[in-house]
Amino acid sequence: MALNRTAIVGSRADELEIDLQYTFMMDDLGEVLSEILCTTGVILNGTLITLILTHTPKPMRSYAVLLFNFALFDLLTCIASFFACQKTIFSDLALTYIFHGPCRYISPFFCYFCHCFVCHAMAHSQWILITSFYYRYRILVKEQPTVKQVVALTLIFYSFSFFILILYSFDVGDSNELKQIMYRLHPEYHYEDESIWGGNTTILSFATSFTILYMTFPCVPIYAAIHHYRHQTLKILGGNALEMSEATRKSHKKMIKALTIQAMIPIFWLIASAIFTSVEFKLIPSGPFLENITFRLMDCFPTCSPLVSLYFIAPYRKGLLGYWSKLTCRKQNAVVDAVVSVSGATNQNDKAKEIADLA
Secondary structure, three states: OOOOHHHHHHHHHHHHHHHHHHHHHHHHHHHHHHHHHHHHHHHHHHHHHHHHHHHOOHHHHHHHHHHHHHHHHHHHHHHHHHHHOEEEEEEOOEEEEEEOOHHHHOOHHHHHHHHHHHHHHHHHHHHHHHHHHHHHHHHHHOOOOOHHHHHHHHHHHHHHHHHHHHHHHOOOOOHHHHHHHHHHHOOOOOOOOHHHEEEEOOOOOHHHHHHHHHHHOOHHHHHHHHHHHHHHHHHHHHOOOOOOOHHHHHHHHHHHHHHHHHHHOOHHHHHHHHHHHHHHOOOOOOOHHHHHHHHHHHHHHHHHHHHHHHHHOHHHHHHHHHHHHHHHHHHHHHHHHHHHHHHHHHHHHHHHHHHHHHO
């Protein structure tokens, strides 16, 4: 029986059209999620930074350096991710990124740099987290570190991440080569705008492989150290070796609880990393949903992180409530002024009408 080649070609074209529509729908959904998450993250982290600068008590200034570091990098990560709004297309050993954010109106390299910044900031957050747990432990067994000492420590840790940022930024692949690789493996995709392209032609290059290792390998030893310092801190607080008031003891425990919750937030990043690795090594099939969801899960990390400090740290919580009460009072006053103004105008009109009737 002869095959109807025209029917087969037409059927294949229809399938590609459906796949393309589904791909673009997932892209649009990913873009909307990015805008919501990143905008919320900018507002929350901007609020936290303002509170740190204006409501930090003097005894808490050295620890506030770590909080400020957290909030600043989370803020910059949200901004960079908003500009990039990247999706990953897995193409064998190549990593192709399609950028749907405003960065495409600037330059392809700026898009890729925003992507690199997000990756290095996510990795750097691990070092801030372990430093915060070590800080809580140290102030119980030794003297409280000065602001200069904490700043110096954060700069030392960031020097590693900054090196990764520079290294990874200059490993961008050729757009035409990336396009040929992607079209060969994903003929259903059609992204013709060269301003939205970026990525790495192979993950085996030194810069890319080293960056991936830096982002993933330290997770295990860092979280092991976090567990150690958390356990030791709670052990000290649960004993009677240190003389402190019950209020101070409860304050330390509350801070450890806050850090523990904050240490759980990177679960979004760990899930995204698991998806990324599984798809890259073909353990699970790729698709438009997984290509978009990877970095949107990562966006949840810097967006949720400031909520912990805003809720658990009393000076910032009180400051936020103070801002909220002032805002609501202004709205109430504006409403009252509007009512009084309308009431006054009504009374004047009534008086004018009475005078007209008397005349």
